Amino acid sequence: MSAPTPAPCSPEDVRRVACIGAGVIGGGWVAHFLARGYDVTAWDPATDAEDKLRRLVGAAWPALEQMGLADGASQDRLTVTATLAEAVADAQFVQESAPEKLELKRSLLAELDAATPPGVVIASSTSGYPMTDMQPPHDAAATPQRLVVGHPFNPPYLIPLVEVVGGERTDAAAVEWSSRFYDVAGKSVITMDRELPGFIANRLQEALWREALHMVAEGEASVADIDASITEGPGLRWAFMGPCLTFALAGGEGGMAHMLDHFGPSLKSPWTRLEAPELDGALRDAMVDGCAEAAGDRTYADLVAERDQGVIDVLRATGRLGGDRR
Amino acid sequence: MSAPTPAPCSPEDVRRVACIGAGVIGGGWVAHFLARGYDVTAWDPATDAEDKLRRLVGAAWPALEQMGLADGASQDRLTVTATLAEAVADAQFVQESAPEKLELKRSLLAELDAATPPGVVIASSTSGYPMTDMQPPHDAAATPQRLVVGHPFNPPYLIPLVEVVGGERTDAAAVEWSSRFYDVAGKSVITMDRELPGFIANRLQEALWREALHMVAEGEASVADIDASITEGPGLRWAFMGPCLTFALAGGEGGMAHMLDHFGPSLKSPWTRLEAPELDGALRDAMVDGCAEAAGDRTYADLVAERDQGVIDVLRATGRLGGDRR
Structure with a gap:
């Protein structure tokens, strides 16, 4: 199992994970990685981010205890940093979960690429953008080959699925490394060999979702009917x-x-x-x-x-x- | 709660159900109604229908025991008849589950209408045809007003959902009566106030299913990826x-x-x-x-x-x- 040069460590040896963005998805990732026994650093530009994040993790913890915590797992192993650079400085894996805005994702991923130790894989939680549209071009400063999509489902601490796919400038080794890492970290991984807007599960969800919107728009079914038609x-x-x-x-x-x-x-x-x-x-x-x-x-x-x-x-x-x- | 004139009995008082067609869906209905304590008559034109039906019911029975049988429920309360007319002669409710072919459904529903006691509701398991396209016109011989769609999900003895909807020539009272009957018989009912091809759940399923077929056709995802993307x-x-x-x-x-x-x-x-x-x-x-x-x-x-x-x-x-x- 190889990683982009120079490889910081094998997927099995990761101990420190950085989570960038601490909303519903980013916070869910923090809870997941803490429950799996990792040291987690987190950064989010919102002023009340730390309070909200610790509340989210605290609310999720009883569920995570039921699921079974890894040895040594603790909410105390979360450090919320004042800057992005501090969050990733010692990270062995980075999970980006910023709001779903293309320009924001592009500039943030470039910034993360510049700040993160060489070879460390950076995964984006994007729910639909192809990595090719988000990763910086190759140049003296940028190493886009370690950027992958690692798309989770809400909440990331409970739903096993992660879809992994690279962009045009991603090394196959980074895709392979991150798929293995997520597997070690307790996720259920689908590794895609090509980019597809919305990946797999969201395309399927979205097809269902669009049809539901059509039915509501036409007065053909209510929200309650639609939900019951699936759950029953x-x-x-x-x-x-x-x-x-x-x-x-x-x-x-x-x-x-x-x-x-x-x-x-x-x-x-x-x-x-x-x-x-x-x-x-x-x-x-x-x-x-x-x-x-x-x-x-x-x-x-x-x-x-x-x-x-x-x-x-x-x-x-x-x-x-x-x-x-x- | 009223039924088409003359009403044979209230939904709560039904004791005898006829199931016409004994394949995967019809047989599943037989298993469900037996488990809920009804006397069931069944008819299917296939020569080996009775053997297959009793095997299907026998295979489902342990599951139904786990779910909890109604008082007096027994596989012995199934009678497979030699003719359609015998199956419906004493029925208080008829469930039709013939193959999904429009002409077959039309002629079978007309035949059932002629053979079934007046006022007894006849429900079709069709997975997509509107009742308006299947029910006979009003005339001296036909009583289309007691024909409804009662669309189940496979297997009908386990999946609660039934979608109930009438056609243009269906009495609102028959829709109301059958919705109440299915509820009493342990199903979870969505009553639709208008016809919509595929009803609700199948339109949603079908949207997802078509997108899945597109992905497989384009080589974008495998069957295994698609299934895992949903279950995980x-x-x-x-x-x-x-x-x-x-x-x-x-x-x-x-x-x-x-x-x-x-x-x-x-x-x-x-x-x-x-x-x-x-x-x-x-x-x-x-x-x-x-x-x-x-x-x-x-x-x-x-x-x-x-x-x-x-x-x-x-x-x-x-x-x-x-x-x-x-």
């Missing part, structure tokens, strides 16, 4: 089985192939305002093969049993068995 | 908190208003292939008000605590705390 329906399955494999199961023993062959034509029907892709042989096969790979050794009956137990467990866990509704 | 990310929250309220929480104490004002412009950015609606003042207010209503008396801190506990409970329930991954 597909959301229960999606907590543990993704939309592709879920859809494959709806095909019975015929699986994804049956579903695509049976429902392929209705893909063109006017559900959603999203234009459907051409369901050609290549796409059909990619879906079928992907689901077969996801299923692995598990038979249809195995998957049904697993799904059923999962839904029951989720219903019970969220207080919806025995009439005890939230 | 947004899916964990959607098991108990819908996309609108979840999105509102991401806005911190500023909630949905902050999110829309902050991220409104990025709604137009090229995430997803779905054209975004105009985020005008009316839509903004509808979203903000809807979320405020959903939150009710709960403060931001209350909602955060509830969400955090929910995610932890879901992670624990699905074996993802303490490294015990499925």
